[in-house]
Amino acid sequence: MPSLDNLFLSVLREIHFADQQVLKALPRMARAAHHDALRGAFERQQEVAQERQERLRGVFRMLGSAVCGDSSDAMLGLLQDGEYQLSEIDEPAPLHDAGLIACAQAVAYYQMARYQTLVTWAKALARPDIALLLDRAFHEEKATSDTLARLAAQVLGRGALAA
Template sequence: MELASLHELYVEGLRDLYSAEHQILKALPKLHKGATNPKVKDVFATHLAQTEQQVVRLEQIFEELGMSPKGKHCKGMEGLVAEGADLLKEDANPDVLDAGLISSAQHVEHYEMAGYGTVRTYAQLLGFAKQAELLQTTLDEEQAADLILTEIALSVNVDAIVGDGEMVE
């Protein structure tokens, strides 16, 4: 596809995020099942519900644009999801696995924050104020999820060290 305008780039970015969110919807239940720490399980369950709403927002934007959200596969998210799936296959100490799952989820959050921040700015520049507001709502949710994961990681990562029998200096 030739991208001749910022509007076309905006639509491509939205389609990429739509694909990414659908991949996340499939991955989060697996991460939830693989996690052992109740806080990690809770954050995955909460973010699954948020992701469902994020998809609804993207569909609303595409409806306003009079376009289909389909037609693009997010290769970046495919790689991030595959890394999380690979981690679940490891024979890992449960605390270490939880630490790894948090890391994997934060990689996903940062990818999404970059994508949503970009399309939000495009929407603002293109005069789509309502769409920019919807995208900002999602960006805020992604940032909040990342902060929660960071907070949880502070204890889970220590548990992973202790679980290994390593000393914290």
């Protein structure tokens, strides 16, 4: 019979995989960004995501589990949708960047939902040490989302609406 421990580990593996996919996508997103602040935000997010991957490996060790990821069809779908959307928008640059932001925000919200769930479950499993690490990941994604929202206003102010 499945247990919360098993469900927790399954979702942890899924978010680990999802984070790995985001790490692969962030350099492409940074190169595709026209707005300097957006490019910088993607580059900073890559650094944060790399640190988060190390913390996730620590969580696996704390659980006595092998570090591995289970495929995330949801994340693959979000990233694929982003690639398709951006292939449809080449110019003008502000419109292209607005599309990049929309894709990145969808990813951030997905990750926030997963991390928030894992925090709740870690607390229920009496693992406040793990909950603390996962809560940090949640807040990193929240900060990313907030940054993207601010950048969306800047990008739109630079001509995306006129397009």
